Amino acid sequence: MSEASSPRYQETVLAQAGGWIAGHVDGAVAELGRMIAVDTSFPPGLGYDDFAGLLEELVAPLGFESERVAVPEALWYVPHGPAAGARTNLIASRASGRPACGLYFHVDTVPAAAGWETDPLRMERDDERLIGLGAADMKGSIAAILLALRAAKACGVELAYDPVLLFCTDEEGGLYPGIRYLAEQGRVPGHILNFNGSAEARVWAGCFGLFNLIVRIHGQTVHAGEGNRRGGGLNAIEAALPLLNALAVLKARVATRVSALPPPPGKPPLAAQLNLAALQGGTAGGQVPALLELTINRRYAPEERFGDALAEIEDVIRRSTATVPGLSVETALVGHLMPTADPSGPHWPRWQAAMGEGFGYAPGEFRKWGAASCSDFGWVQRATGRSEVLLGGLGRPDRNIHSPGEYTTVPDIVSLAKAVLAYLAADFRPDINPDLPTSQS
Template sequence: MSEPSPFKQALYYIEQDQQQMIHDLQQMLELDTCFPPGDGYPAFADLIEPQLHTLGFHTQRIHVPDQLWQTSDTPLAGARVNVIADGMASNLPPCHLYFHVDTVPPGDGWSVPPLTLTEQDGRLYGRGSADMKGTIVAALAALRAIQTFNLPLQFSPSLLLCTDEEGGLYPGIRYLAEQGYLKGHILNFNGGALPRIWGGCFGSIDLIIRIFGHSTHSGEPLGAVNAIEQALPVMNALYSLKHEVEQRISAMPAPPHFKGEPLRSRLTIAAAHGGSKGSTIPAKYELLINRRYAPEESFTAVMAELKQCIDDAMRHSQACRYETEIIGHLAPVNDPTGPNQPRWQAAQSLGFGYAPEQFTCWGSSTSSDMGWVQQAGISEMMLGGLARPDNHIHAADEYTTIADLAALAKSILAYLCADFAPEKGPQ
């Protein structure tokens, strides 16, 4: 019987590399990169760079300037260190592998320690296991197999390990794109372990409205201006605008689980803060609103509409003053498909076992920092990852599985390797 090809041996090698993948995931989960505050990025760079050097990559650290990402009221701290790794087969067309290294904070309700790895009933628990440190682990496994068997490549892989995806004003990938560091198409691993063709996504704006009054003792409110009461017309106006906004339907195909319901624009009053005690008239009230806008809408028009709504509501207010501040903004993504999409579908079919007919195209009213990449001129962006509907991303007891880590690693290996030659067919 003939010896298996190096490509098939590499796929088998990934199956036998489970302990290294688990070790890598454990190290990453124990390193706190929660956003906010986002002060763990330099330590993550210290962790990942030696591994990338061993694999033959050159790395560079790109810092997002402080003035671009800092806001007045959010508890952010630490250097915004983004790592670019390249140099493997640099004579080939480039392919960027994108990851964000930050996670949301653990939150409440965990049954296991959130910032460590817990193996239980076939699951690998920890904050970031699926979103998205586990995807970095899968990519490292694929690259180890490529190096071990000296496989020829179809593309020159460049890893982008980026900051502030989880809600930042100026995500790292935006800065890299706008500064000209990106040259090829992108595999974006902020997606799911699903047979999906990415149809794009909505933009997202986080806007704070601050209303200022005048504080006195509540028992003697002479000259007082209650900031909370003065905010009521704004809240009512935003609630009315919400119903108008949500009549706007995008042409982007909706996910299968929407069961025929279209993708709609959204306006959410997401947070409200004000006051301290019953004996004091509150002098400041703060609202946070989130506006999800479709690719068919423009940022300028959306902001003008919000400003008009707020200005009209406050025109007759007794408030001393009010102000607004954008503390987060992600641009929409519109039709990111391109000529390499069929190859990525075939690679996912090899890794995860999807049948070609299972792939469908849909978009999302959630958001991605890839919108800034598209605005900077990189049009082709494909989606993959570890997210599944039941693995608790952004919630307590987030998990992935070793089977999904191996499947994603095989998909990445197949996509990058020249020996993978799928039959060409319709997208």
């Protein structure tokens, strides 16, 4: 056994690199602030080009070559839909002949909701908390992984894998997520770490699918003073009331459909969901409103069929609006993520060990659970025929993800960086590295 391969040598090198990570985390925090300042909220997703430019700047000193890959407009564009702008994905890679390991990040955030007490696009530091839109979901993970790669370079940690960084668009309910397009183009490595997950001691069991459906109800505008007379226009908002009531009934029925996916520890069984996610209509008090636009979000369990769930909603729309003379109704699918099937595989034991290394979890603390939250990796599974997806990240129940005051913490960034560095290190747990020849494991 060479000195560089000895457990004592690797223990020392990883310990040094872990100390380097802790000592240089302020640089990662500053980079996170720069990332949060670039508005990549989807919808509409107008900031992807600017964010790709920032990432190209950050990865170049690490020896990565970057390539921008845009999803063709014909695949994602919906007339009058929520998405706008180039869907620019970035692949950053460096090849040395080692096996490739994909490190996946979605670069979009949800739009900032009402209720933020700080500027969501200006990171605020409150002791160890780092507050800003996308801090936990998932720009903080990008900062952590870049910190890990810098530590490997600074401390001379030999890697088992060539990292392939995948910075992708439209995970937050888009019609054609960037990772789907990359997978269909054969641009996704077979072995992937997805950082759209949890900092907890979790083994991923898969997740629900979702789709977003826009319903547009067209009435007829007249002066508001004429609205109550015969022939005085057609109020689109009032005409939508039967539909809203019918959807409320359907919502309750949908919620009774429980999935066999194991729920998070201490939580109730995972059930399907129907949510009225957005409602817009009318222009002023002096006019009868001629248009109401409703966005329906449907989260469907792996046991359900997308086509059936969509047809059920369309039937409710058709029946509840059919009795209003002159009413015109149209629908448009503007987002779809497939369910992710069981993503277990041969690399999971080593990833659990690396998470334990970074966060201090004991092997017995890990639990397997799924989620009603969704992922774009169902598309990857379908496109590639490969089921395994490793999952990690900075999510925790108290981090206000998708809500005002979203935050991550400095210790979690350090821990995630240490976990990823351990996983990528050549001599970390070679006994459970499935990519090593049997004689070396």
